[in-house]
Amino acid sequence: MPDSNDAYIGARIAEQRRLAHLTQRGLAASAHVSHSLLSKVESGHRPASPALVAACARALGIESSVLAGQPFSGEQREDRFDAPVAAIRASLENWDIPLEDVTPPRPLQDIAVDVELVGDHRRSANYLKTALDAPRLIDELVESSHQGEGRHKERAHRLLAYTYRCVHDVAYNLGHIDLGSSILSRMGFSAERSGDPYMVVLTSYLRAQSCFNTGRHEVGLRLMSRALADVEEDARRGNRSALCVQGNLRLRSAMLAARSRPAGKSQADNARAQWNEAWDTAKLLKGDVQNYVMSFGPTNTRIHQVAIEVELGNYGSAVKASENLRFPDEFRGAYPDRVGHHYIDLSRAQLWTGDRSAAFASLREARSVAPQQTRYHPHVRETVHTLRRADRAQNESLSNYARWLGL
Template identity: 30%
Template sequence: MDELPIGRRVAYWRGRRKMSQQVFADRLGKSKSWVDKVERGVRRLDKFSVLYEIADILQVDVQLLLGRDPERRTDALNCIDQVEVQEIRAALERYDSISAYFDAAPCPPPLDDMRKAVNHAWLTYQYARYGVLTRALPKLLRDAQAADAAYRGDQAPVAAHLLGQVYQIASSVLRKLGENELAWLAADRALAVSQRAGDPLLAGIATTRVGGALLALGRARPALELTVNIAQRLAPSTSADLRPGQLSVYGMLLLQGAMAAARLGDSATVNDLLDGADEAARLLGGDDNQYWTCFGPTNVLLHRAAAAVELGEGGRAVEADEQIVPDNFNALLPERRAHHLLDLARGFAQVGDLASAGETLLKGDRLAPSEIRCRPIAHEVMSDVLRRTRGAPPSPIAELAEHMGVGI
């Protein structure tokens, strides 16, 4: 995009922010005609004060508008920026496998090195270090794609398995950060590659990523139908099916289906799916991290709270939280705990307990700043808390809002 005139860059980022010319003009204090002329290159944009104001409204580094590489800011290390988004997009747009079909395969990284890198990426995600992960993802995607394209024979399923995991990691973090279309693309790729890996459980957990991406895009019905359909295919029917991996993947499919049903307002289906997941967790015997799921009795309770919030029943979410054993909760990895605290903050806000909602956001921020400061849903909760709080908010809340970029 460097070769584009500055007006075209403004139009591009305005479109990415889903902002009409009129809305953009209103926020800028200009006329719609002025914006249109700038974007068409009829009017020059040569005042730095205006450029910085435009960059602020579009939430991009001003250097991007100038066609230069943006300066890295130390205060933004926990969040994704548009440079990472474009690099991840470029990596997802590669088609090494079809190129290797016609030409000699590229020199791939050793599979042992890839396995270590993928495991590290999973842990980086589960520790909610999203900025670190998004900066590492483009290279990890390229390496995993090269390995999948190059390895043959017995090594081919191993390489496909690793690439399927990398696509799942990409989908998960992109959905967290509000890049839902890219999250869907990565999840869809994960599902396709997982089938080549010959691992039904990897394909099953990839299905939860597709369901999550569909849900983020407002496609709750397809998300519900997909996850329940695959859950039924993986449902334990014999003692041989009671392996921890199968129970975990099956349970996560039910939990993802419950979240989709909650978005549809179908409380009966929500309860049925949560009860099924609870039974799988009981058979599992405790919290585990098979296939990087963190599935178990505690995660089921976390999803009971999350589903209640989606149904608009914040009081039930608070009740579900009270059933969680603190030691079991504290044993979960930071992403799961901070995600739950964000859901709980939403529940408190629904019942009008704004003080508890704000305090819960603070707890989540202390545990995993990226989960609170970088997620669009967290910004919505903070905005709600600030809007409905009478008088000035407590200073810790005001400070966190400032760090998040949420106006008071």
């Protein structure tokens, strides 16, 4: 099994296919992808799109993270993630039992300050700092939730649900999919007790994200449809929190539609229709809004316009859409995770339109903005693999970048 970092995704698909005793044609038929495309992906001559990876994983009865090679354990050990991730797992053991002989929790207003800092770490894609700080807050908030009633209990659960949201990003992006599922379960428990319907919607939003890994895009779309119905009335009244939530739900629906299999005109039309709805919502906000549940605005919507075209395999359209995107200074400072993710997507589009120098420049930009996100993103590794195979001169900067990734 090619579990080393030197194996590209196509090679892992080929290995898992052989372990399942399937021919290329057999897997292509089961995954509803063309045999020609699968052949090119396995040989490394075409990109392994997230939609194709999810379709093959589902046909093979495994998770997409297996084909992506996640989690990248060697790099995580080098970056000292082992102990913080273990602490997150330990913090999930208790969510419903008051403990005796523990240090009394601080007042909620003091805990809330630290929770906000964890949220800042999450938006900065600082996975290590998030993982280091969140477990003690989870323990403290669980205990606080048992020591009060009414609004105190609701606020404790609201802060707890948001903290779970932060560590879910760590687990998901590092490739600890099982841990992410456990976090979502705990988040759902607290969201239901938070007195905040938007926290419940946020849980559905993250649950739909896990559908990318399993390939159950139809489940994710149904979740988003149900959540949109829940916020429709408040959004119609112009409630800014509801509009932020509604816009993000539309964008997630667009990405789910873009990755649906079998891909075709209807999926593309649905993805773009969802994006258009999100754009209409963004225009109502008249700017980028940092909201306590989900931030939203025109810039993030433009980012997703590029990402959708990448997911649909329309790389030229993605590059063209990126020309309409300008990051305000305040956005770049507030949302490094979104800026970094954009450059990761853009690099894939530039690579497969033949502009290898621009693709590498985008990867360097992603690293400068959000280094941990970039290092642990499987499609960064896939792009670098492809760039190295095409680089006959063995560019030293590219080799150094590959070594930083752990390749």
